[in-house]
Amino acid sequence: MSIIIHHLKSDDVSLMEALTTIFGEAFGDADTYTGNRPSADYLRRLLGGDSFIALAALKNGSVVGGIAAYELKKFEQERSEVYIYDLAVSAAHRREGIASKLIEELKRVAAERGAYVVFVQADTGIEDEPAIALYTKLGTREDVLHFDIAIEGNN
Numbered sequence: 001m002s003i004i005i006h007h008l009k010s011d012d013v014s015l016m017e018a019l020t021t022i023f024g025e026a027f028g029d030a031d032t033y034t035g036n037r038p039s040a041d042y043l044r045r046l047l048g049g050d051s052f053i054a055l056a057a058l059k060n061g062s063v064v065g066g067i068a069a070y071e072l073k074k075f076e077q078e079r080s081e082v083y084i085y086d087l088a089v090s091a092a093h094r095r096e097g098i099a100s101k102l103i104e105e106l107k108r109v110a111a112e113r114g115a116y117v118v119f120v121q122a123d124t125g126i127e128d129e130p131a132i133a134l135y136t137k138l139g140t141r142e143d144v145l146h147f148d149i150a151i152e153g154n155n
Contacts, residue, residue, distance in 0.1 A: 003098055004058045005105040010048030013040045015056050018063035026088035053082065055105055057089065057098045065089030065098045067106055071113055082110040084120035 008016055017037065024033030046052050057065040068086040084106065089098045110118050
């Protein structure tokens with residue numbers, strides 16, 4: 001069974017919803033990913049826009065993994081960076097090279113858009129060791145700190 005990597009577009013709302021379910025299961029956070037789903041119109045606009053990239057890994061027509069990424073246009077030069085926000089593969093399909101295929105396709109999409117780098121962050125906890133191993137294999141590691149700055153009135 002081969003894996004097809006599909007770049008989601010505005011008419012792929014059902015695939016995006018399936019992908020968010022995969023993210024919720026993989027991250028043990030179904031409430032965040034499926035508890036208050038955005039409307040189909042919102043997802044169509046998001047998928048049709050120029051700053052969001054979603055890739056779904058399909059096996060026999062079913063979503064088994066994917067990437068949600070954002071293109072960040074730079075101000076200092078006419079180029080952009082692509083940030084992998086979420087990457088997950090369902091537990092039953094891990095260790096099949098799907099995550100690597102997703103990243104390779106994201107690199108192709110990023111190059112088409114004029115991006116000069118794809119970047120991602122991983123937590124240092126033991127539960128993220130597989131992700132750290134994957135990213136170490138594919139790129140250069142930088143140890144940095146990440147801070148979330150709350151906005152009053154928003155959760």
